[in-house]
């Protein structure tokens with residue numbers, strides 16, 4: 016069995032009276048595709064936000080690659096090697112696709128004001144490397160032909176792909192995807208599935224929130240189910256699918 | 272500012288007519304409010320409505336443009352001099368708790384209280400008020416629910432302008448003076464008070480206004496003592512800003528406003 | 536439209552055409568003051584000199600507002616800091632007469648420091664709130680300059696500081712006509728060249744910054760702060776950097792202003808000036824360098840055109856001056872602001888059209904768009 020990459024211990028988060036997360040613990044291993052599912056409002060996105068430092072948890076802690084993850088410093092989390100996409104796509108709309116991915120390189124590059132103005136050899140080399148890597152990534156997610164278009168002019172599916180490319184640009188160890196297939200048609204979803212499998216082959220661990228049950232069950236090695244902020248099940252897809260508690264959560268909730 | 276100037280003109284015209292003071296003031300108020308409402312409505316129609324979907328700084332620039340236009344229009348009409356407020360109002364003085372208060376000031380406080388009560392009732396108890404709150408919360412959804420947001424926003428401008436007109440008259444009555452440039456600092460302080468209380472909250476705005484007034488005058492009075500005579504009372508205006516900055520840094524949603532955390 | 540598009544395309548692809556255009560442009564800028572000076576007179580040359588200062592200011596504010604998306608309404612405070620520093624260090628007021636090459640960088644640094652001081656507490660604020668706080672900061676700086684004449688006289692209060700040393704470089708003073716290769720170059724011309732050189736330097740720095748890791752981080756914060764954080768951008772530091780850089784440009788312009796004018800007083804740094812610079816940035820085309828330069832030039836010149844035009848025009852039409860020309864001029868100016876924003880809400884020269892122009896949409900692109 017592979018080493019543990021991420022360990023969440025008893026994470027809690029509430030908003031006023033709403034307990035979005037209670038005592039959520041899970042472990043994600045190096046190289047796996049780990050699914051996080053649950054009915055609407057179960058707390059999946061909240062878990063992502065705690066994980067990436069956007070929300071300060073009200074309890075519990077996170078261990079990433081054996082070290083504690085400091086809360087409330089999203090840019091440090093990115094630097095440690097956790098990248099994410101957003102449920103309601105958050106691209107830099109008035110920047111080109113290319114520039115979006117180049118921004119993703121920020122954490123791994125160093126040029127400051129002086130370098131930018133003087134264009135010394137190190138800065139120009141770094142800038143060229145950023146550009147090259149961004150081009151590679153646009154090819155990788157298959158939207159190289161849209162490189163010079165503004166992000167907000169891309170189609171929905173392409174925007175999702177661009178967000179993944181931008182996340183990959185940070186050289187993550189763990190890639191967290193929040194409903195990447197939402198709003199995609201069958202062909203686009205099949206393409207996305209191939210893309211995620213490719214990412215895993217390249218050695219990146221994937222944490223996937225998704226409502227598309229077929230996609231999750233076909234793609235994930237293990238799945239955790241959240242309901243009303245609590246983890247009710249964690250196992251391989253075949254077992255999770257048959258778990259009475261999971262069936263109850265989905266059928267008992269408003270979303271069948 | 273326009274309100275004050277219009278009211279002043281009307282009062283000056285009528286002062287000689289021998290009508291009772293009460294009637295003159297009422298007519299002046301009505302005229303001022305009417306003119307301001309018309310101006311407010313026109314501005315909203317011409318300068319803001321077409322820009323509702325434009326980049327967010329565009330309306331700011333038109334707002335600046337409009338205020339430059341109004342100010343200079345006022346200057347063309349009324350000239351660049353200070354206008355004295357005609358002394359038609361009775362000014363009896365009263366002693367309360369050792370402070371001297373004129374009857375005029377009492378009247379101002381009463382009118383202000385009256386207007387605020389009216390506004391609160393309007394916003395919280397009427398259909399129109401509900402539509403206004405819905406529009407400020409989420410315009411497209413409000414529109415889907417059948418609210419005519421154009422009408423509502425126009426109406427908001429009209430009410431706001433009328434209130435400003437009354438306030439303008441009160442300010443110039445209190446200081447016995449009116450000037451084409453008088454609106455600027457007032458507008459700024461109005462905003463400060465609104466932010467201080469929490470935007471979108473009338474009770475908060477009232478509280479903010481009162482606090483700001485108190486802080487300013489007390490601050491100006493005591494700043495010399497506090498700093499050992501280093502800073503004098505000319506620093507009065509600094510106080511308003513200083514308070515504002517502190518409030519915003521420690522309580523970004525104002526004193527009474529609810530905390531809203533940004534959703535990721 | 537077509538002609539401009541093809542011109543830009545040519546300059547991008549053809550090195551020789553680009554060099555030729557640069558040389559032509561340089562020549563035009565070099566003879567420009569002589570043309571203006573002899574045709575319109577010295578008062579217009581002064582206005583052109585001021586336009587250069589305003590371009591620097593607009594480019595500085597553009598970093599904060601246009602790139603990083605932080606609405607700063609008290610920007611003129613940094614101009615004031617630069618100007619007062621020059622005034623204090625090179626005038627009879629304290630009897631100090633330090634050289635320009637020392638004061639201007641010091642002014643940039645001090646203004647940058649003030650920028651960071653303003654930036655630090657406001658980092659969490661957004662939109663309207665940030666605008667009001669920065670506006671308050673600008674007013675606080677002005678009020679201090681107005682009142683710091685007692686108990687110790689530092690700023691000389693509302694009277695301001697006069698008799699400031701003119702700018703002199705290496706023993707040459709720009710206050711008197713220079714002789715260069717046997718030609719006499721009048722003082723206003725010399726200032727023009729100096730300001731032009733510094734404005735070009737600032738343009739250069741801004742362009743370099745825009746196309747750098749830092750510039751991209753600024754725009755990313757403007758577009759979506761949360762996504763920017765998730766990309767590993769330390770938004771606090773990068774925003775502070777925007778405030779500092781923008782402020783330092785303002786400090787440079789302020790120092791030059793003090794040396795050029797020979798006199799500074801708090802009145803030159805009131806809120807209207809901040810608003811003016813903001814208008815230049817937004818009206819020209821926020822975030823787009825050529826647009827901002829255009830905005831700076833137009834908004835310096837337009838009020839002057841109205842000023843010179845308002846009186847004579849009335850005499851021509853009505854035979855006498857009916858309306859106060861000063862008010863009329865501002866009236867027209869306000870009108871111009873409103874009209875431009877109504878018809879071009881993204882500014883006169885916004886950056887997206889530039890991108891489309893550079894890319895040169897081909898027929899297939901258009902087809903794809905239509906799918």
Ligand SMILES: Nc1ncnc2c1ncn2[C@@H]1O[C@H](COP(=O)(O)OP(=O)(O)OP(=O)(O)O)[C@@H](O)[C@H]1O
Nearest residue numbers: 030033035054055056057058059060061532533534
């Ligand atoms: N910033 C916030 N402020 C207040 N409540 C919040 C906030 N973010 C989330 N919540 C609440 O926490 C609960 C969990 O929300 P979350 O977005 O994590 O659900 P989710 O599992 O991602 O649902 P979905 O499948 O709809 O995306 C919900 O009840 C939501 O309303």
Ligand SMILES: [Mg+2]
Nearest residue numbers: 059060061102
């Ligand atoms: Mg979610």
